Structure formats: structure tokens, C-alpha cells
Amino acid sequence: MMQDTPLLEIRNCTMEFPGVRALDNVSFKLMSGECHALVGENGAGKSTLAKCIIGENIMTKGELYICGEKINLSNYSVRTSQQKGIAIVHQEFQLMNDMTGIENIFVGHYTTNGPFIDWKKLKKKAEEIMDFLQSDVNLNIPVKYLRTAEKQIIQLARAIMMDAKVIILDELTAVLQDKEIKNIFRIVDILKKRGTGIIYISHRLDEIFEMCESYTVLCDGRYINSGYVKDVDKPKLISMIVGRELTQVYPRIENTQDEVLLEVKGLTAEKGFRNINLKLHKGEVVGIAGLVGAGKTELVNAIFGNYKVKSGEIYIKGKPVQIRKPQDAIKHKIGLVPDERKQLGLITLFNIKENTVLPSIKRFAKFGFSNHKKEMQSAYEYNERMQLAYASLWQQVSKLSGGNQQKIVIAKWVLADTEIYLFDEPTRGIDIGAKVEIYKLIDELTKQGKGVILVSPELEEVIGLSNRVYIMFEGEIKDEVYGERKTQSVIVNSLLGLGG
Amino acid sequence: MDVNSVDFKNKSQRYRGGFKAFVREWMILFLFIALFILCSVTIDNFFTTENIMNILRQISFLAIVSLGEFFVILIGQMDMSIGSIIGMVSCFFAGFVAKSGMPVGTALIIVLLFAVAVGTINGLLTVVGKMPSFIATLVTMNVIKGVNFIYSKGVPISGLPKGFNYLGMGYLWIIPIPVIMMIIVAVVLNVFTKQTPLGRSFFAVGGNPEASKLSGVNVKFVSILAFVLSAVLSAIGAIGMTSKTMSGIATIGDNMLFDVMTVVVLGGTALTGGRGKVAGVTLAAMFLGVISNAMVLLGIDTYWQWIVKGIILVSVVLIDANTKKE
Numbered sequence: 142m143m144q145d146t147p148l149l150e151i152r153n154c155t156m157e158f159p160g161v162r163a164l165d166n167v168s169f170k171l172m173s174g175e176c177h178a179l180v181g182e183n184g185a186g187k188s189t190l191a192k193c194i195i196g197e198n199i200m201t202k203g204e205l206y207i208c209g210e211k212i213n214l215s216n217y218s219v220r221t222s223q224q225k226g227i228a229i230v231h232q233e234f235q236l237m238n239d240m241t242g243i244e245n246i247f248v249g250h251y252t253t254n255g256p257f258i259d260w261k262k263l264k265k266k267a268e269e270i271m272d273f274l275q276s277d278v279n280l281n282i283p284v285k286y287l288r289t290a291e292k293q294i295i296q297l298a299r300a301i302m303m304d305a306k307v308i309i310l311d312e313l314t315a316v317l318q319d320k321e322i323k324n325i326f327r328i329v330d331i332l333k334k335r336g337t338g339i340i341y342i343s344h345r346l347d348e349i350f351e352m353c354e355s356y357t358v359l360c361d362g363r364y365i366n367s368g369y370v371k372d373v374d375k376p377k378l379i380s381m382i383v384g385r386e387l388t389q390v391y392p393r394i395e396n397t398q399d400e401v402l403l404e405v406k407g408l409t410a411e412k413g414f415r416n417i418n419l420k421l422h423k424g425e426v427v428g429i430a431g432l433v434g435a436g437k438t439e440l441v442n443a444i445f446g447n448y449k450v451k452s453g454e455i456y457i458k459g460k461p462v463q464i465r466k467p468q469d470a471i472k473h474k475i476g477l478v479p480d481e482r483k484q485l486g487l488i489t490l491f492n493i494k495e496n497t498v499l500p501s502i503k504r505f506a507k508f509g510f511s512n513h514k515k516e517m518q519s520a521y522e523y524n525e526r527m528q529l530a531y532a533s534l535w536q537q538v539s540k541l542s543g544g545n546q547q548k549i550v551i552a553k554w555v556l557a558d559t560e561i562y563l564f565d566e567p568t569r570g571i572d573i574g575a576k577v578e579i580y581k582l583i584d585e586l587t588k589q590g591k592g593v594i595l596v597s598p599e600l601e602e603v604i605g606l607s608n609r610v611y612i613m614f615e616g617e618i619k620d621e622v623y624g625e626r627k628t629q630s631v632i633v634n635s636l637l638g639l640g641g
Numbered sequence: 642m643d644v645n646s647v648d649f650k651n652k653s654q655r656y657r658g659g660f661k662a663f664v665r666e667w668m669i670l671f672l673f674i675a676l677f678i679l680c681s682v683t684i685d686n687f688f689t690t691e692n693i694m695n696i697l698r699q700i701s702f703l704a705i706v707s708l709g710e711f712f713v714i715l716i717g718q719m720d721m722s723i724g725s726i727i728g729m730v731s732c733f734f735a736g737f738v739a740k741s742g743m744p745v746g747t748a749l750i751i752v753l754l755f756a757v758a759v760g761t762i763n764g765l766l767t768v769v770g771k772m773p774s775f776i777a778t779l780v781t782m783n784v785i786k787g788v789n790f791i792y793s794k795g796v797p798i799s800g801l802p803k804g805f806n807y808l809g810m811g812y813l814w815i816i817p818i819p820v821i822m823m824i825i826v827a828v829v830l831n832v833f834t835k836q837t838p839l840g841r842s843f844f845a846v847g848g849n850p851e852a853s854k855l856s857g858v859n860v861k862f863v864s865i866l867a868f869v870l871s872a873v874l875s876a877i878g879a880i881g882m883t884s885k886t887m888s889g890i891a892t893i894g895d896n897m898l899f900d901v902m903t904v905v906v907l908g909g910t911a912l913t914g915g916r917g918k919v920a921g922v923t924l925a926a927m928f929l930g931v932i933s934n935a936m937v938l939l940g941i942d943t944y945w946q947w948i949v950k951g952i953i954l955v956s957v958v959l960i961d962a963n964t965k966k967e
Contacts, residue, residue, distance in 0.1 A: 447855060471857040485855055488848035490915045494653075499845060499856040502838040510836045517653045518644040533652050553856070 146209040148173050148338040149194065149227070149307050154203035156189055156362075161542055163189040164200070167364040169357055171307060176329060176339040178349040178370070181359035181382055182599055187342050190359065191309050194340070195229050196222040208306070228300030229309040236292060242280030243267050246299045270298045274328055290321035297328060308332065309340040314348060315433045326352050344598075346375055358382055390577060391605030392584040396424035401459065402592040403475075403561050405444065408453030413439030414616040417453070421561065421592040426583060428607030429596045430632055435613040437596045438480060441563040444594070445477040446470040457561070471500055473561075476554030480566040480596075482543065486550040489539035493531060494520040496538050496549050500557040523552040527582065544575025551582055562586060562593045568602065580606060600632060612636060669909055669924045676928060680935045687938060694817055700930035701823035702878040702885075704923050706897060707904040708830055709874030711922045712867040714905050716847045717914025718767060718774035720868060723875045723901060725785035726759055727894025730879035732793040735889020739800030753876055759785065760872030764865030774868075789891035798889035809885030819881050823923070826877070831919040843867060847914030903954045904929055906961070929953075 149171040156164035164186045171177050179187050192198040194205070196218045205212040207225045236245050243260075246267055251258045267280055276298075278291045287295070293313055300308050310329070314322045329339055329352055341353055349356060350370060358365040358381045365381050403421040408414070414436035421427050431437045442448035444455065446464040455462055457473050464470050467477070479485035487496050497520040498505065505512050505519070520534050527548040531541065538546055547567060554562060564583070568576045583593055583606060597603050603610055609623040612635040620635040622628075643649065664671060681688040706723060713720040730752045737748035759781060766777035811818040833840040845853040846863045854860045875894070882893055908925035910917030932953075933946055 445855070467855050468857045468859060477855055479855060484849070485851050488845055488852050488915070490848040491845070495841075495845075499853070499858070502841060506838050509838075510832075511838055511841065513836075518649070521644060521649050521652060531652070533654065535653075535655055557857075 147171055147206070148208060149340075150206040151190075151194070151200075152204040152206075154190070154193060154200045154205075156186075156193055156198060157201045159540075159542075163362050164193070164359075165362045165364075167203075167359065167362075168367075169364075170367070171338040171340060173306075173336045173338055174333050175355060176333055176341055176353045178353040178356040179340055179342045179359070180344075180346070180349065180356060180378070181365075182601075185359040185382075186362040187359055188311065189362075191229060191311055191340070191342065194222070194307075194309065195219055195227055223303060226304060226306035227309070228303060228305035228307070229311060230293060230296040230300065230313060231311050236284050236295060238285040239283050241282060242278060242284055242287070242295050242298075245284055245295050246270070246280070246302050250302065266302070267298070270301050273301065274298060274331065276324075276328070288321075290317055290324065293317075293325070294328070301332075305337065307338045307340065309342070311342045312344065314343060314345060322348070346378060349378075350375070390580070391602070392580055394426050394584050394587055394606060394608065396584075396587040396590070397608050398423040398425075398590060402457065403444075403594075404456040404459075406454045406456070408440070408443060408455070409451050410439060410443055410449060411451050413448065414443070414613070417618055419611055419618065421594060423590045423592060424587045425609070426587060426593045426595055426607045428603035428610040429594065429613060430600060430603045430610055430636060431613035432636055433598070434615075435636075436616040437613055438565055440613070441477065441565050441594060441596055444470070445475055445563055447477070471557065471559075474557075474559050475561045475563065476500070476557060476559035477563045478547070478550050478554065478565060478567050480569060482546050482550060482569070483539075487538050487546055490537065492535045492537055493524065493529075493541075493549060494534040497524060497534075497553045497556060500553055504557075519556055520552075523556045524549065526555070527552045528578065542575070543569075544571045544578065547571060547575070547579060548582070551579075555586075560591055562591060563596075564593060565596045566598065567595070568597070568599070600629060600636075604629060604632065666909075667921075669907060669921050669928065673924050673928045673931070676931055680931055684935055684938050687935065690815060692934065692938075694815060694820070696930045696934045697820045697823070697927070698817040699933070700926045701817070701819035702881045703897070703900055703904060703929070704823045704926035705826050705881070706875050706878040706894075707901045707908070707922050707926055708826060708919060709871035709878075710901045711905050711908070711910055711917060711919070712843055712870045713774070714910050714912060715843045715914060715917050716864050716867045717850075718864070718867065719778065720763060720871045721775060721778040721898065722759065722763060722782040722785060723871060724894040724896070724898050725782045725789065726756055726872050726875040727879040727882065727897060728789045728891045729759070729785050730756060730876045731883040731893045732789055732798055732889035732891045734880060734883055735798040735801055736792060738802070738805075739798055739889070745802065745805060749880065752880075753873060756872040756876035757869055760869035761865060763872065764868035767868065768861050768864045778868075786891070793889065793891045795891065797886075799887065801883075801887050801889075805884055806887055807884075809881055809883075809887075819885075822877070822881060826874070827919055827923045834919055839863070839866075844915055844917075847911075847916070849915070899954075900929065900950065903950055903957075906954065907957050911961070912958070 147170045151167065151169040154164055154167045155162070167186065167190060169190065179190065181187050189198060193200045199214055199217060205214060237248065240248065243263055247263050252262045253259060271278065274294065274297065276294050278287065278294050284292055284295060313325060317325065332339060341349070343349060353370050355367065355369050356373070356378070357367040360382065400423045401420055402423050405417055405419045408417040417440060419427065429437050429440065439448050443450050446466045446469050455464055462473055464473065483489055494517055498516045502511060505516050517534060524531065529545055529548045529552070531545065538549060567579055571579065586593060595603060595607055604627060609621060610627060610632060611618050612620040612622065612632055614636065622631055686692060706727065710720055710723060733755060734748050734752045737743040737751060738745055763778050763781055766772045767774040770777070808818055813821055834843065842853065842858045842863050845858050846860050850860050879894065883889055886893065904925045905922055906912065907928060908918065908922035910922065929950070932949060936946055936949070
């Protein structure tokens with residue numbers, strides 16, 4: 142009978158942020174000893190759901206049950222979720238880098254002997270946990286010296302120390318090597334046998350078929366389907382994840398001209414990428430696909446002068462140029478729309494107008510004095526062109542939605558007269574409506590003969606928008622696909638380093 | 642997209658938040674007016690031309706030095722060395738003129754260059770050396786203090802030409818010369834921070850250095866310049882203070898840092914950088930001046946000023962840290 146009560150259940154969860162509905166009426170059930178895959182595109186709401194479960198976000202509407210007990214959401218928090226036995230392991234680490242493995246496992250939960258920490262006991266406990274995980278990680282050195290996979294095991298050990306009944310694994314394997322992934326699989330098996338419920342968030346569908354019993358698909362914050370993995374095949378799962386006809390969303394961009402706008406020859410950095418050769422024509426969208434750690438972000442930053450390059454040449458319209466810092470790139474009419482909008486793209490303290498004119502303020506100045514009136518007029522003109530939803534140019538940008546913020550970042554480069562646009566994950570965390578608007582803007586830019594380099598972790602997006610796709614694997618361009626070869630399966634194979 | 646449209650007029654209109662937003666932005670102005678009226682009504686001899694000019698003269702050098710520190714705080718850093726820079730300028734200037742017989746003009750240029758050098762070192766340690774500015778400037782503060790004492794042997798250097806006193810004590814009509822200096826500095830810096838691309842980039846760097854860099858702002862240059870401005874404005878203040886005392890004193894700026902920080906923060910400058918106003922800082926200096934003056938007129942022991950200023954600084958920072966930002 143115990144079997145029938147889910148470890149964790151969510152009924153009709155809705156999560157709203159100002160201006161965005163991140164989750165819309167999502168339900169979810171996790172049984173004891175089950176590994177449940179939570180799948181969907183970036184921005185589908187997987188992480189938001191995970192945050193709702195651990196109490197980092199409190200759902201706007203809906204009910205949460207843990208082991209059949211209804212949770213009072215008004216005083217639910219990360220603390221209470223931990224007490225109820227819910228733990229999360231992120232790919233980004235919540236570890237104290239300078240503390241040892243043992244300290245990290247037990248911090249906040251030390252066993253004491255009088256006023257003193259009983260290190261002997263803790264050490265013994267830690268060894269027991271490691272034995273249980275059948276793992277062998279050095280727990281006596283600061284965790285900063287450990288490999289990524291080892292840090293994840295420390296986090297898992299902490300979850301077990303706290304006697305977690307539900308463990309959420311959030312994209313753990315995205316940055317791991319094959320051997321290390323196998324090790325995680327092994328640990329998940331051990332945990333399942335113990336009766337722990339696992340929520341497994343991953344982009345890699347193969348993994349889901351290998352280790353999960355059931356799945357739940359989210360798309361744009363909506364609940365799509367749940368079921369057993371054995372009842373579904375890969376193409377069916379993909380169609381559920383994508384949830385729409387690709388052609389409807391992506392405009393058909395065909396504005397490529399003959400003139401080469403940008404050419405990169407043999408670009409090599411100390412770390413990140415090697416021997417990169419690529420070309421960008423006028424009016425063309427060139428996609429760069431690759432897994433996390435393939436060197437995509439490093440590459441676009443290097444073209445923008447924001448990442449140190451060891452050797453290689455950059456040509457703009459056939460002329461060699463030196464780009465050592467972003468100022469040089471801007472002078473050569475290159476603009477970067479960075480992946481971290483709030484940290485890198487905007488000064489959130491500033492208003493819309495100041496953000497829009499920032500790269501162009503020198504151009505507006507006369508005899509060294511700024512022309513605020515002209516700046517205001519241009520900020521208005523270009524943001525209107527982006528169809529920005531705003532009340533006043535004096536509005537602070539931190540209050541706008543992700544899609545609107547991104548439009549300002551694009552507007553500022555259009556205003557700066559940019560010819561080469563580097564888009565690094567331009568639709569990260571943006572809802573579908575705003576995404577489509579961003580796609581239309583990209584189409585608009587190419588019609589005017591601008592060149593676009595697009596980096597995105599969403600393969601469909603890269604395929605849907607780009608005329609040509611370069612595929613990066615571990616810092617090198619492994620393949621270039623266009624025309625008939627520009628398909629999901631060809632790219633996926635190259636992405637994984639399997640060769641086309 | 643027509644810039645003559647009603648839509649543009651609406652969207653480019655300032656203070657859409659109405660009067661409330663305006664008050665919040667100019668809090669120090671309203672505080673100052675309130676305090677001023679309060680003192681005028683309750684304290685005899687407060688509202689006289691003589692007393693008001695006296696207040697202004699007393700705070701004018703504090704205002705100038707604070708406007709220097711303002712730039713460093715604006716980029717999210719901290720300059721602890723201003724007191725020592727003031728001492729350095731004071732005793733070296735007096736020494737060059739009185740001991741070495743240098744013309745006043747030449748000595749002035751040399752000590753200003755000293756200040757530029759110290760500011761550049763502070764900037765380089767922080768920006769290129771990636772040291773926390775608190776430590777970097779703490780070090781320069783102490784090192785310069787040592788240099789000052791070695792040079793001056795710890796005694797005031799007197800013997801400056803009589804005419805030099807005009808700068809600190811003179812009047813133009815009824816307005817003291819230091820007040821004129823303060824007004825010139827404040828107006829120039831106000832225009833600089835609002836109307837020039839370079840001046841505006843201090844706010845950008847303080848608001849988000851990474852995003853500024855990616856938008857083509859020369860973050861390193863701007864950051865170093867903030868420290869140089871801080872040192873140079875300290876030096877200008879120091880020259881004025883030396884003219885008042887007519888002697889070069891190594892310790893003349895030693896107790897200033899606290900007042901300067903109070904003024905900068907009270908003036909609405911965010912300690913995290915990116916937000917602040919030249920006018921706000923200038924007003925804050927006047928606010929502090931009125932409080933000191935009122936206490937003197939009321940016959941309160943001057944040591945109480947230390948306590949009152951402490952309370953002011955704590956209140957301002959507490960309020961700033963605990964109110965939600967727009």
C-alpha cells in the first residue's frame with residue numbers, strides 16, 4: 142500500500158513572475174524508487190518547476206504534497222523542503238570552494254561533542270556514505286581541487302547525509318565526460334534501490350531512455366504529457382518537446398548576398414577553441430551549434446574582442462583588422478548581444494534611453510558635449526522600431542520583461558550602426574511570443590544586408606534560423622552544414638563528436 | 642516613430658512618477674531646506690548674510706574634496722588616501738615656496754602633478770593590479786603619511802607670502818573666495834557628469850562594469866581617472882586649506898575622511914556605485930555645515946559634533962540599505 146502514495150505530487154501548479162507566466166497548470170507525480178525525467182526545451186519551465194519543489198520559488202497557484210501530506214505553501218521555503226527530505230544537485234555548485242569535502246557534506250549539520258565538532262564521527266559517517274555510493278573521492282582537500290564530477294558526488298553525498306527522499310538532478314551530465322556519466326547512472330541505480338525518488342532534468346534524450354522509468358514533458362511552461370518511458374520512442378518524445386511545427390515559428394530567412402562581411406582564419410585561444418575558420422556573408426545568418434563547453438561563447442566573445450586570442454586573423458570586408466577590446470569591435474561595426482542579458486547586456490540601474498544610446502554616446506556629442514535631445518529622439522525611434530512595450534524612456538530597464546530587455550540590447554546595436562551582429566543565446570529565458578519577435582528582428586536585419594552569427598543551445602532555433610551551421614565540438618569546428626544536410630540528426634551526431 | 646508625435650512627448654517626459662519620485666530623487670534638497678528653515682526660525686543670529694557666508698566658507702573645501710571622492714564611490718570603489726593627499730599637498734607646497742623659494746605658480750603645478758601621480762597609482766593598483774581599492778588606498782594613505790612626516794619633520798611649515806592668504810580668507814564683494822572656488826568646481830563637474838560622454842561613463846562603469854565594457858566604454862581608463870580626479874580635487878581643497886592656515890601641515894587632512902564619506906553618502910551617492918549627483922553632494926556638504934554652525938551658535942560643545950555626524954551617517958546608510966530601489 143505504501144507504494145501507492147507518491148513521494149511527491151504537484152497539482153495544477155501555476156507560477157507567475159511579473160509579466161511572465163513561467164508555469165501554467167502543471168501537474169507532476171513522483172513515486173518511490175522511480176527516476177522521473179523532466180524534459181523540455183530551454184525556458185520550458187523545468188528549472189522553475191524544480192525551484193517550486195525545493196521552495197526557492199513559491200508557486201502562485203497549486204498544491205504540493207510530500208509523502209501524501211499537503212504542504213502549507215505560505216511558510217514553505219528551501220529550509221522546510223530540506224527538512225522534508227528534498228535535495229537538489231545543480232550543475233552549478235553550491236559548495237564552499239575552500240572547505241574540504243567532509244566540511245561541505247556536513248556544513249550546518251555538524252555532529253558535536255559538547256561545543257566542539259566531532260570530526261572523528263563525521264569522518265566515519267562520510268566514509269559510510271561514500272561506501273554506499275561506491276565512490277572514492279578525496280574528502281580531505283578543499284573541493285576546489287576536485288573535478289566537476291567529484292563535486293557532484295559531494296553534493297549527492299550531502300543529500301544522502303540529510304536523508305533525502307527526493308533528489309533533483311538538474312542537468313548534471315551536461316558538462317561531464319562519458320565515463321563520468323556512467324558513474325552517475327550507477328549512483329542513480331543505487332539510490333533507486335534504496336527507494337529514493339529521482340527527478341532527472343536533462344537535454345540528452347538517450348540518457349532518459351537508459352535510466353528513467355517515467356517522463357513529464359513541459360513546453361513553454363505548459364504541461365504536455367506524462368507517461369512511462371517504455372511506452373514512448375525518441376521521435377515521439379521530441380515532437381512533444383518541440384510541441385509545434387518548426388516552420389511556423391521560424392521565419393524563412395533567405396537574404397544572403399555574395400559579399401563576405403566577416404572572415405575568421407585560424408583563430409586560436411589559450412583555452413576554449415582552436416583553429417577556427419568561418420565566413421559570414423552580407424544578409425546571412427550563420428549558426429554555431431555545440432554542447433556546453435564546446436567553445437561557442439568564447440568564440441563570439443573573441444570576435445568581439447572580449448576574449449583573449451593567441452593567434453589567428455579576422456577580416457572585415459576583406460581587410461585584416463585588429464580587435465583587442467570591445468571598443469575596437471564596435472569601431473568595426475560589430476555588436477554583441479550577450480548570453481547574460483542582465484549581467485552583460487544592460488546596466489539594469491539605468492533607464493531605457495541611457496542603455497540604448499550607451500555605445501553611441503560619443504557619436505551624438507558635439508564639441509565634447511552630449512546632445513540629450515537627439516539621444517532621446519533616437520532612443521525613441523529605435524525602440525519603437527523594435528516594438529518595445531514601454532511607458533517611458535525614463536523607465537529603469539530592470540523592471541521590463543526578458544523579451545523587452547533583449548529588444549533594448551538589439552536596439553542599441555542597431556542605433557550604433559552595427560553591421561555584424563553576434564547573438565549569444567538571444568532567446569534565453571524569453572517566452573515564445575517574444576522569441577518570435579526576436580526572430581523577426583533577425584530576419585529584418587538580414588534584409589538590410591547585416592550579417593548575423595547565432596549561438597544557441599536550442600538546436601531547433603539554430604536550424605530554423607540559420608542559412609549555414611558550423612558545428613563545434615570541444616573547441617573545434619567539426620563540420621559545416623547547409624541545404625539538405627542541415628537536419629537535426631546530422632547535427633546531433635556531429636555535436637556528440639560521432640562524425641556526420 | 643515621429644519625434645513630433647504626442648507619443649514621443651509622453652515617452653520622453655521626465656518624472657512620470659510625479660511629485661513623489663521627484664522628492665525621492667532630491668531628498669537632500671528637501672532635507673536641506675527643512676533644516677535651513679528650522680535653524681532660521683529657532684536660532685538667533687543664524688539667518689544673517691555674515692553667518693551664511695561663514696557656513697559656506699567653512700564647507701567649501703570639504704565640498705570640493707567630497708566631489709573627488711564622489712567619483713570613486715560612483716564607480717563602486719573607495720579612496721581612503723584623500724586625507725594623506727591633502728597633507729602631502731599642504732606641506733610640500735608650503736615647503737617648496739617657503740623653504741626652496743619656488744614661485745607659487747610653479748609649486749602649485751608640481752604638487753598637482755604629485756596628486757595626479759598618487760591618483761594614478763591608486764587607480765593602477767585597483768584596476769590593473771586588481772587589488773580591492775580599500776586596501777590599495779589604505780596603503781597609499783599610510784605611505785604618503787610617512788613621506789609627509791619625513792619631509793616636514795612633523796612641524797608646520799610657515800613663511801608663505803602674505804598675498805596667498807587671499808585664496809582662503811579673501812572676499813569678492815561679499816562672497817568668500819573659497820565659496821567661489823566651490824561653485825566653479827561644482828558647476829564644472831555638474832556639466833562634466835551630465836553633458837559629456839566621458840563624464841556619463843562613470844555612472845555606466847559603476848552601474849555594471851562588464852556591460853559597460855561590452856558597450857564600448859573604456860572601463861579601465863574611466864576607473865583610473867576616478868582616482869585621479871579624487872586626488873586632484875583633494876589637492877585643490879588642500880591648497881585652499883593651506884591658504885587659510887598659512888602653513889603647510891602634514892596632518893591637516895587627517896580627520897576629513899569621515900566628513901567626506903558622510904557628505905558623499907548623504908548626497909545620495911550609492912555605495913555600490915552607479916548612482917549619484919554632483920548637486921546632491923554639494924548640498925550635503927552645506928547640510929553638514931549648517932548642522933555644525935547651528936551647534937556652535939547653540940553653544941554645544943564641539944565634540945558633540947562627532948557624535949551627531951556619526952548618527953547622521955548611520956541613519957543615511959541604514960535608510961539607503963533598507964529602502965527598495967526604483
